[in-house]
Amino acid sequence: MPADDPVTRDPAGATTRYLRVRDRTLLILTDSPGADGLVSETFFPPGMLGVHETGPAARPDLTVVDTAHDPATVAELLRRTAETAVRGEYELTRDYRQPRFDTEGRTVFVLRDQNSDEVAALIRTEGRITLVRPRSGLGDRWLTRIIRDAATRIAKAAGSLVLHSSAFCHEGGAYLVVGDSGAGKSTTAIALARLLPSAGWMGNDRMHLDRDPDGYGVTACPLPLAVNKGSLDVMGITDFGSWSVRAGFPPAGSDWDRFHGEDKLKLSSQEVSRNLGVRVVPQAPLAGVILPRVDPEAGYSFGPATPAHAAEVITRNCFSLDDNLYGEDWLRVPVGRPVPPSLDAFLEHLGKLPVLRATVGSAADVVRLAAAFAERVRA
Template structure:
């Protein structure tokens, strides 16, 4: 098999679209309607992680091609790479290393999800990333994953400060919900988005509301050119919640949902409040099934440090500066953090800017509402919505 020739292959009858990743164009080519649909569903609404549709570009700096092959064809590609190139390893995500093969003008990377034995590959050349994968549901996801990694690299090169956080929007301003894993960020953010918009009471998708849900687990913060405040942009990771979180929000009709990722299988612990197995909803599915408007970005207006604990009593009030600093420092992904592994895609960027310092960000928070809360029931969340609304109104 000729690896270079395969890297230059563009399938006949392909779907071609052009994306703008912040200010950088990206060309995407695939024959899979399922993979193309997943890209649309993930980067929705336009502007999620700074990604939106754009018109055709004659010389885009990077093209991503999505090819489907049989498992035997993928193994043949990997054998050909191994026979003609220098073998090494790379870090796909933190602490997860896979084989790579460095040839003359190309590198082949083995792709394998940490939870699956299904194998795919990616060929990297100077201007092209070619995904070679099986025609499966898992395979369809590699295109989205590569685009998300490209967008993240562009954002971080542009100076984004990345926080381990969820977020919702109220009165057009973003409220970061920051906390350690298991603190209840996702539950708190989506519950307040529903309740503050009225969607938790049966309104339709928060239509016309100044409130909405932004995203789950990771937010990018950028300073405008005038240096006035911060703008929050959501990373389109699925909302990962378990049945306990739905119970706390009073959501009972989930069995009727038709979700792309499916429900956790029998025997999983997703029905426990803090179970490890989660139901995963895309941003489109959040809007469809939880009835909230999804907002891709908004100016930073407040911070909430949550604790969701069925055995804890309700509390709400200002957060002490020392506590705020501790939580944020533990949950800040700096420019050098290898959350996404090494820059194996070698993403071309037009400029590199250092992110704002954490001290500068903490100093800015002294001008905003920084609150903390403890909730353990649907009644507590309803009370929190009222208290939050009153606190930011003052």
């Protein structure tokens, strides 16, 4: 495949799969087994972010082609493009801008992770996205990132309300765990998923909510579970040293062993299922909300939240109002006319459901919370 024209044909020997995202079909082609495996591991189980494997479509709504090359090939593509194209900028992630190059019929975007100097390229043409990136573990991750970005934009266009929330499933219902960064959402959700009978873990950091005739359906976004050692301590987990983790453990000298450390252990949904022994549930009807606080210095508490407090926390953590991850729609995902979500309607619906506050600081407190929660929702 020539470096100066990588979108003229599909890569030889590529793995082909079709993904259905709500009412849109994506055709995915990759010549990297690592990238293909990461897509399977990330969108596990089927239904994460509304993504399902499906059969071939005569005219997919979007084709995404992932091609791995030597770094010199990527650099040469960008160099040649810069010689003839109009240079600009775009917002790859909120407040993180990178160069773009506009030519007739295509736009070339520079891809660079915030934590790495490795450079990749994305070429956007009509109905097609082509990734040209190095053969590396970081390069393998771009395909999953693009699929997740596309699925998120499709969901938002359909009217999904997106909350900064973890979630767990109990007796078939989804319980959102909503709070600010550091409040203990991840710890609370995974701890209750492990301790409650007939429970399951739904996901970390972002939940999509869609209105239906009976209330709201909750769909998990496949972001890794990010925990530090303090969270594992609170859950009473001590055997993590034997775990097999794709992303690896935080390196020596990191602060992951501090309770509120910035460096965290990241687990895919498959790794959560395997290492923590919990069932992963991608979708469930909304059954309630917990507003958590995890603090080893605080005493245990549990009870109903006031409507005013719940509205304040949820409004502050609504990504539909101010999304800290997604900036401009530089991918131009083909969607219909966007349907605006209603936070007010969601808050009104919460008046019919249990909305609870909880503070825990130890493994014993977590066990106590699980028993109290089960009793409360059973009443």
